[in-house]
Amino acid sequence: MCARAIDSEDKAARRAEILSAARRLFLHDSRQLPSVAQIATEAGLAKGTVYLYFQTKEEIFFALLNEYFAGLLQAVHAVFEAPASDDVLTRFMTRYLAYLDACPELLRLDAMAYSVLERNLDDVILRAFKLELLQGLTATAALIEDRLGLSAGRGLNLLMRTYALTRGLWQSLDYPPNLKLLLADPVFAPIRPDFRSELGAALSEYWRGALES
Amino acid sequence: MCARAIDSEDKAARRAEILSAARRLFLHDSRQLPSVAQIATEAGLAKGTVYLYFQTKEEIFFALLNEYFAGLLQAVHAVFEAPASDDVLTRFMTRYLAYLDACPELLRLDAMAYSVLERNLDDVILRAFKLELLQGLTATAALIEDRLGLSAGRGLNLLMRTYALTRGLWQSLDYPPNLKLLLADPVFAPIRPDFRSELGAALSEYWRGALES
Amino acid sequence: MCARAIDSEDKAARRAEILSAARRLFLHDSRQLPSVAQIATEAGLAKGTVYLYFQTKEEIFFALLNEYFAGLLQAVHAVFEAPASDDVLTRFMTRYLAYLDACPELLRLDAMAYSVLERNLDDVILRAFKLELLQGLTATAALIEDRLGLSAGRGLNLLMRTYALTRGLWQSLDYPPNLKLLLADPVFAPIRPDFRSELGAALSEYWRGALES
Amino acid sequence: MCARAIDSEDKAARRAEILSAARRLFLHDSRQLPSVAQIATEAGLAKGTVYLYFQTKEEIFFALLNEYFAGLLQAVHAVFEAPASDDVLTRFMTRYLAYLDACPELLRLDAMAYSVLERNLDDVILRAFKLELLQGLTATAALIEDRLGLSAGRGLNLLMRTYALTRGLWQSLDYPPNLKLLLADPVFAPIRPDFRSELGAALSEYWRGALES
DNA sequence: TATGAATGAGTTTTCATTCAT
DNA sequence: AATGAATGAAAACTCATTCAT
Numbered sequence: 001m002c003a004r005a006i007d008s009e010d011k012a013a014r015r016a017e018i019l020s021a022a023r024r025l026f027l028h029d030s031r032q033l034p035s036v037a038q039i040a041t042e043a044g045l046a047k048g049t050v051y052l053y054f055q056t057k058e059e060i061f062f063a064l065l066n067e068y069f070a071g072l073l074q075a076v077h078a079v080f081e082a083p084a085s086d087d088v089l090t091r092f093m094t095r096y097l098a099y100l101d102a103c104p105e106l107l108r109l110d111a112m113a114y115s116v117l118e119r120n121l122d123d124v125i126l127r128a129f130k131l132e133l134l135q136g137l138t139a140t141a142a143l144i145e146d147r148l149g150l151s152a153g154r155g156l157n158l159l160m161r162t163y164a165l166t167r168g169l170w171q172s173l174d175y176p177p178n179l180k181l182l183l184a185d186p187v188f189a190p191i192r193p194d195f196r197s198e199l200g201a202a203l204s205e206y207w208r209g210a211l212e213s
Numbered sequence: 214m215c216a217r218a219i220d221s222e223d224k225a226a227r228r229a230e231i232l233s234a235a236r237r238l239f240l241h242d243s244r245q246l247p248s249v250a251q252i253a254t255e256a257g258l259a260k261g262t263v264y265l266y267f268q269t270k271e272e273i274f275f276a277l278l279n280e281y282f283a284g285l286l287q288a289v290h291a292v293f294e295a296p297a298s299d300d301v302l303t304r305f306m307t308r309y310l311a312y313l314d315a316c317p318e319l320l321r322l323d324a325m326a327y328s329v330l331e332r333n334l335d336d337v338i339l340r341a342f343k344l345e346l347l348q349g350l351t352a353t354a355a356l357i358e359d360r361l362g363l364s365a366g367r368g369l370n371l372l373m374r375t376y377a378l379t380r381g382l383w384q385s386l387d388y389p390p391n392l393k394l395l396l397a398d399p400v401f402a403p404i405r406p407d408f409r410s411e412l413g414a415a416l417s418e419y420w421r422g423a424l425e426s
Numbered sequence: 427m428c429a430r431a432i433d434s435e436d437k438a439a440r441r442a443e444i445l446s447a448a449r450r451l452f453l454h455d456s457r458q459l460p461s462v463a464q465i466a467t468e469a470g471l472a473k474g475t476v477y478l479y480f481q482t483k484e485e486i487f488f489a490l491l492n493e494y495f496a497g498l499l500q501a502v503h504a505v506f507e508a509p510a511s512d513d514v515l516t517r518f519m520t521r522y523l524a525y526l527d528a529c530p531e532l533l534r535l536d537a538m539a540y541s542v543l544e545r546n547l548d549d550v551i552l553r554a555f556k557l558e559l560l561q562g563l564t565a566t567a568a569l570i571e572d573r574l575g576l577s578a579g580r581g582l583n584l585l586m587r588t589y590a591l592t593r594g595l596w597q598s599l600d601y602p603p604n605l606k607l608l609l610a611d612p613v614f615a616p617i618r619p620d621f622r623s624e625l626g627a628a629l630s631e632y633w634r635g636a637l638e639s
Numbered sequence: 640m641c642a643r644a645i646d647s648e649d650k651a652a653r654r655a656e657i658l659s660a661a662r663r664l665f666l667h668d669s670r671q672l673p674s675v676a677q678i679a680t681e682a683g684l685a686k687g688t689v690y691l692y693f694q695t696k697e698e699i700f701f702a703l704l705n706e707y708f709a710g711l712l713q714a715v716h717a718v719f720e721a722p723a724s725d726d727v728l729t730r731f732m733t734r735y736l737a738y739l740d741a742c743p744e745l746l747r748l749d750a751m752a753y754s755v756l757e758r759n760l761d762d763v764i765l766r767a768f769k770l771e772l773l774q775g776l777t778a779t780a781a782l783i784e785d786r787l788g789l790s791a792g793r794g795l796n797l798l799m800r801t802y803a804l805t806r807g808l809w810q811s812l813d814y815p816p817n818l819k820l821l822l823a824d825p826v827f828a829p830i831r832p833d834f835r836s837e838l839g840a841a842l843s844e845y846w847r848g849a850l851e852s
Numbered sequence: 853t854a855t856g857a858a859t860g861a862g863t864t865t866t867c868a869t870t871c872a873t
Numbered sequence: 874a875a876t877g878a879a880t881g882a883a884a885a886c887t888c889a890t891t892c893a894t
Contacts, residue, residue, distance in 0.1 A: 004872065004878050011878095031332070035863060046880045051865070111327040114384050118392060127395050134404055156403050161415045164381030165374065171327050172377055179331060182340050190369050191347055202374045206415075209422025217853050249889060259855045261891080270889060333889090430857050430893065437857095457758070461884060472859045474887080483885065537753040540810050544818060553821050560830055582829055587804065587841045590811055594803030597753050605757060608766050616795050617773055628800045632841075635848025643874050675868060685876045687870085696868060759868095 015053045018043050019067065022060050023105070030108040031176060033061055033116065058120045065113055066129050068106040073136040075099045076159070080143045088147065093203060097196060100166070107170040148211070158210060165206055169199050228266045231256050232280065235273050236318075243321040244389060246274055246329070271334045278326055279342050281319040286349040288312045289372070293356045301360065306416060310409060313379070320383040361424070371423060378419055382412050441479045444469050445493065448486050449531070456534040457602060459487055459542065484546045491539055492555050494532040499562040501525045502585070506569045514573065519629060523622060526592070533596040574637070584636060591632055595625050654692045657682050658706065661699050662744075669747040670815065672700060672755070697760045704752055705768050707745040712775040714738045715798070719782045727786065732842060736835060739805070746809040787850070797849060804845055808838050 005014040021043035025034035036057050040047045054060045079092045100106065118126070141155030150158075173195045175183060183192050218227045234256035238247035249270050253260045267273045292305045313319065331339070354368030363371075386408045388396060396405050431440040447469035451460035462483050466473045480486045505518045526532065544552070567581030576584075599621045601609060609618050644653045660682035664673035675696050679686045693699045718731045739745065757765070780794030789797075812834045814822060822831050 006873075006878075014878095032328075036865085037863075047864090048866080048881060049879055052878070057864070111324075114324040115328055118389055123391060123395055126392065130392075130396065130401065130404075134401060138403065153403075157414070160385060160404070160411075161378065161382070161418070164385055164415065165378050165419075166381065167384060168377030168379065168381030169374070171380060172373060174327075176331055178336060179339065179343075182336055183343065188343065188347060190351065190366075191343075191373070198373075201370070202377065202419075205374070205422040206378075206419045207422065208425060209418040209420065212421060212425070219853080248887085253856095260889090261855055262853080264890070265853070432857075432894075440857095458754075462886080463884075466860095473885090474860060475858055477886070478857070537750075540750040540813075541754055544815055549817060549821055552818065556818075556822065556827065556830075560827060564829065579829075583840070586811060586830070586837075587808070587844070590807030590841065591800065591804050591845075592807065593810060594805065594807030595800070597806060598799060598803055600753075602757055604762060605765060605769075608762055609769065614769065614773060616777065616792075617769075617799070624799075627796070628803065628845075631800070631848040632804075632845045633848065634851060635844040635846065638847060638851070645874080674866085679877095686868090687876055687878095688874080690869070691874070 011053075014045075018045070018050055018053055018060065019064055022064055026061075026064075026109060027105050030105045033057070033112065036060075055122055055125065056120050058117050059122070059125055061109060062113070062117050062121060062126075062129055065106075065109050065117065066133060068103055068109065069133055070136055071103070072096075072099050072106070073140050073159075077136075077140045077143060080140070080147045084147055089207060093200060096162075096203075097200060100199075101196065107167060107174070110167055111171055111174075154210075158207070161206065161210070162203060165202055166199060169202060170195060173198060224266070227258075231258070231263055231266055231273065232277055235277055239274075239277070239322065240318050243318045246270070246325065249273075268335050268338065269333050271330050271332065272338055274322060275326070275330050275334060275339075275342055278319075278322050278330065279346060281316055281322065282346055283349055284316070285309075285312050285319070286353050286372075290349075290353045290356060293353070293360045297360055302420060306413065309375075309416075310413060313412075314409070320380060320387070323380055324384055324387075371420070374419065374423070375416060378415055379412060382415060383408060386411060437479075440471075444471070444476055444479055445486065445490055448490055452487075452490075452535060453531045456531045459483070459538065462486075481548055481551065482546050484543050485548070485551055487535060488539070488543050488547060488552075488555055491532075491535050491543065492559060494529055494535065495559055496562055497529070498522075498525050498532070499566050499585075503562075503566045503569060506566070506573045510573050515633060519626060522588075522629075523626060526625075527622065533593060533600070536593055537597055537600075580636075584633070587632065587636070588629060591628055592625060595628060596621060599624060650692070653684075657684070657689055657692055657699065658703055661703055665700075665703070665748060666744050669744045672696070672751065675699075694761050694764065695759050697756050697758065698764055700748060701752070701756050701760060701765075701768055704745075704748050704756065705772060707742055707748065708772055709775055710742070711735075711738050711745070712779050712798075716775075716779045716782060719779070719786045723786050728846060732839060735801075735842075736839060739838075740835065746806060746813070749806055750810055750813075793849075797846070800845065800849070801842060804841055805838060808841060809834060812837060 005011045018039060022034060022039050025038055025042055034042075036050055037047055039060065040050045043050070050060075054063070075095050075098075076092065079095045080088065082088075082091075085091075137156060137159060141159055144150065144155040144158060145152060172191075173193065175192075182188075218224045231252060235247060235252050238251055238255055247255075249263055250260055252273065253263045256263070263273075267276070288308050288311075289305065292308045293301065295301075295304075298304075350369060350372060354372055357363065357368035357371060358365060361368075385404075386406065388405075395401075431437045444465060448460060448465045451464055451468055460468075462476055463473055465486065466476045469476070476486075480489070501521050501524075502518065505521045506514065508514075508517075511517075563582060563585060567585055570576065570581035570584060571578060574581075598617075599619065601618075608614075644650045657678060661673065661678050664677055664681055673681075675689055676686055678699065679689045682689070689699075693702070714734050714737075715731065718734045719727065721727075721730075724730075776795060776798060780798055783789065783794035783797060784791060787794075811830075812832065814831075821827075
């Protein structure tokens with residue numbers, strides 16, 4: 001793993017390897033961000049090498065989070081790109097939930113982003129990330145508006161509020177192991193619904209209200 | 214402030230003082246949790262004394278968060294306790310937003326809770342907190358069901374989803390100072406709406422969808 | 427070594443212990459400043475404890491340097507305090523050189539002070555140190571002026587220039603072990619005189635010139 | 640700047656370029672030695688290339704310091720080479736101070752040399768540097784002895800002690816910016832004389848004493 | 853009860869140097 | 874000769890928590 005990444009393709013690959021190592025580690029224990037030393041080891045690199053590809057530890061996780069977001073947006077985009085049909089909303093919901101199921105760590109990382117990730121991140125990098133996100137968001141929003149015959153701006157509303165509901169519910173329902181045990185007591189059943197079905201129900205309600213003429 | 218708190222009333226008062234000191238400090242800089250040393254100083258106590266009233270630092274902030282939740286629930290409760298009227302939903306929304314306006318630090322603390330607060334918290338304490346929250350939630354949920362003529366369980370749904378949307382939007386729209394500056398660029402206007410109006414709009418949509426027969 | 431230093435006398439003693447540990451370590455290898463971890467171990471304390479007594483690593487060494495300076499000044503002071511006599515200059519020289527002989531690490535630490543020590547030092551602390559030094563300097567300078575019948579300001583000149591010559595010569599003549607070996611070659615004899623005799627000679631010349639009417 | 644330096648003349652030129660880049664950088668911020676990466680960039684070379692011309696970072700700065708010394712010696716040499724005259728000492732002092740004024744970074748670099756530069760320097764290189772210095776010193780010393788009618792060895796004494804006084808005073812009087820601010824307080828005026836006039840006065844005293852029969 | 857002295861785990865980042873290309 | 878990707882050692886400092894007084 002010490003073959004030199006000379007051309008920019010190799011460099012991109014190495015960057016991706018580091019990101020992938022970080023993802024594996026975080027997936028394994030998503031209660032805290034792995035240390036740079038751990039990431040380097042997992043990627044088979046020296047610590048210093050990681051810093052050739054990322055300016056700070058935070059940048060690594062922010063890049064990872066952005067990848068997840070991009071993937072999620074892409075999935076949504078794909079749903080609405082398909083020929084219009086009556087069940088587009090159902091298909092959207094299914095695909096959306098499937099993506100989240102496939103990336104259980106996305107919402108964890110997202111929850112940490114608020115208090116940790118944005119510190120210690122170079123402004124230029126941060127802007128680039130945000131811009132990329134914005135563009136994906138805008139494109140998909142426009143597509144949704146087109147498909148559903150909505151007015152300008154509604155697409156972005158729907159996307160942002162959908163994600164807000166998702167993130168908010170996750171944080172309400174994802175308990176750490178010790179809490180999970182504690183809340184197993186039937187008394188707590190009301191505040192311990194299954195995340196996936198709860199999210200499905202909540203989103204249905206929200207979209208119904210939002211799309212109502 | 215070193216008079217000994219002997220009877221349980223004095224003890225409760227001292228506990229409240231510590232909590233109050235923590236709140237003041239967090240209000241002053243809600244980007245990070247104040248240290249125990251700071252809290253002790255602010256409360257006019259020694260560090261060790263704080264540990265006579267709280268087992269861990271996290272317990273302090275968890276207790277604080279629970280207070281905020283209780284207050285929010287109480288505000289909502291008050292709205293629905295008043296004689297039924299057509300505009301109950303409008304009054305709810307107004308009151309709800311007003312509470313959040315008055316406690317800008319609630320949502321910050323809440324956002325930190327996920328990644329920080331629940332670690333390192335005694336199970337018994339945690340259970341007690343959760344139970345208290347559950348009870349408030351249940352009571353208000355029942356009241357809402359009664360007032361709005363909803364079926365059992367719907368009240369809790371509404372409350373949890375309302376808060377989820379709130380928390381999720383907050384985390385999307387509350388940027389740290391450096392980001393705020395960065396996002397001042399008109400390019401980013403679409404992802405930088407005002408939190409309050411955005412929340413109002415989102416909640417309206419959600420409730421409309423949820424209450425639709 | 428973990429008995430608690432409660433009253434201020436004990437605290438001063440503990441502070442002195444830390445300083446003493448740092449001195450021992452530096453004496454042992456005076457090519458580099460020992461790490462805080464080493465100092466703590468040598469003093470039989472935990473790292474964190476060291477930071478209860480000194481704000482930064484630099485403060486430790488600066489305090490140490492100030493102790494050396496104070497000692498040197500005191501030695502000089504004692505010489506001039508004795509009843510005036512013709513040989514006061516001879517006695518001064520003897521005493522001065524003896525002090526330097528007894529503290530070979532003083533001039534090493536001093537040489538490092540320029541590039542290392544003054545960084546990362548709290549202004550208030552720094553000022554206090556400088557003030558203490560200034561006072562010692564002023565007092566001894568006044569005494570010298572009195573004893574030698576010099577005009578105001580001359581004492582300070584003499585002291586500062588004497589020390590400047592001392593420090594400058596030291597840095598010219600103190601070679602690290604590898605260089606010492608290298609310069610053992612007779613070719614280098616001219617630039618490798620014995621520090622002590624060279625300093626004696628240089629100071630004699632300087633004082634002769636300075637005191638000449 | 641990546642044309643290959645093949646013949647030894649080109650190589651010497653490239654070496655000089657690196658040295659010059661280091662000098663420019665150090666002149667710009669003489670509180671710390673620039674990194675090798677910075678030097679390479681400033682010289683328009685790759686990091687690795689620098690190591691083709693210098694074995695270690697220290698060698699660069701040591702070579703630079705030697706250049707400064709050589710220049711200083713040459714300036715002194717020139718003074719004494721001129722036809723003997725009564726005011727040779729005055730001219731020496733003027734020229735000496737002028738050289739230091741023109742190279743304010745010399746004394747900074749020199750002060751750092753003690754604790755940093757001589758580590759990690761190859762013995763052979765070190766010897767060569769010292770030998771070069773010795774030769775310059777010897778030649779100028781002989782010239783001085785001749786001009787001033789001094790006995791053998793006195794010239795070297797004068798040069799070394801003169802420089803020692805210079806270096807020692809510099810280190811006493813050159814304060815980093817934060818200290819300068821701190822010592823602006825009139826209380827500290829006595830230990831804050833102007834370096835140049837203080838050096839002039841000190842050297843006058845020293846030379847008077849040294850040349851006195 | 854209250855105090856505050858003592859503890860010590862835990863991690864990012866820089867940068868001189870090497871060496872494959 | 875020139876490049877620049879990769880290496881990895883090295884250390885200060887914070888702060889939650891404990892416990893002797």
